Amino acid sequence: AQSVTQLDSQVPVFEEAPVELRCNYSSSVSVYLFWYVQYPNQGLQLLLKYLSGSTLVKGINGFEAEFNKSQTSFHLRKPSVHISDTAEYFCAVILMGSTGANNLFFGTGTRLTVIP
Amino acid sequence: KAGVTQTPRYLIKTRGQQVTLSCSPISGHRSVSWYQQTPGQGLQFLFEYFSETQRNKGNFPGRFSGRQFSNSRSEMNVSTLELGDSALYLCASSLQSTNTEAFFGQGTRLTVV
Numbered sequence: 001a002q003s004v005t006q007l008d009s010q011v012p013v014f015e016e017a018p019v020e021l022r023c024n025y026s027s028s029v030s031v032y033l034f035w036y037v038q039y040p041n042q043g044l045q046l047l048l049k050y051l052s053g054s055t056l057v058k059g060i061n062g063f064e065a066e067f068n069k070s071q072t073s074f075h076l077r078k079p080s081v082h083i084s085d086t087a088e089y090f091c092a093v094i095l096m097g098s099t100g101a102n103n104l105f106f107g108t109g110t111r112l113t114v115i116p
Numbered sequence: 117k118a119g120v121t122q123t124p125r126y127l128i129k130t131r132g133q134q135v136t137l138s139c140s141p142i143s144g145h146r147s148v149s150w151y152q153q154t155p156g157q158g159l160q161f162l163f164e165y166f167s168e169t170q171r172n173k174g175n176f177p178g179r180f181s182g183r184q185f186s187n188s189r190s191e192m193n194v195s196t197l198e199l200g201d202s203a204l205y206l207c208a209s210s211l212q213s214t215n216t217e218a219f220f221g222q223g224t225r226l227t228v229v
Contacts, residue, residue, distance in 0.1 A: 049217065
């Protein structure tokens with residue numbers, strides 16, 4: 001079975017400070033990894049994804065994440081946050097090589113609040 | 117090009133009624149997935165359709181069903197609504213069934229009273 005764990009349900013951070021949102025996964029097979037962001041009353045928007053290759057992935061809005069296979073982690077980072085980054089962030093996986101299975105398994109989300 | 121469109125955005129229904137939600141994927145996308153989002157359970161996968169066939173199903177009761185039309189538009193239906201069905205229902209479309217990027221609509225907020 002697979003699972004995605006987001007270790008922090010809420011993360012407050014001051015504007016222009018760095019932030020890290022943690023994500024760990026467990027799976028018996030290899031996975032693709034994603035981070036999505038959800039603003040209030042909106043759907044989800046893809047921030048970045050790891051499929052293969054370089055373990056450091058850069059995404060939109062200045063976010064980046066690093067895949068660490070040995071620690072089964074995919075933490076999201078931003079060196080300097082803005083007020084507009086206040087939102088809910090979801091880590092998700094897709095099982096690699098799963099025929100006909102295109103469903104995302106999501107973590108429980110981390111609410112990032114940027115404090116002025 | 118237009119994104120994923122879900123209609124309606126908001127719905128209020130009474131227990132025992134049924135409801136149909138609609139999702140129009142991005143043009144050219146053949147895979148449509150549905151997710152339920154609730155404060156208690158988070159984001160949970162309902163089902164996925166590809167070329168009018170259900171390819172994958174989550175762990176939901178049979179009251180939840182869906183279909184996909186030849187133009188890739190999809191509908192999901194919930195019968196005999198329960199209070200616990202109140203949720204944000206999100207639709208996601210992608211190019212192919214084993215795609216690695218899904219584009220989400222804004223969701224339909226269903227409230228069951």
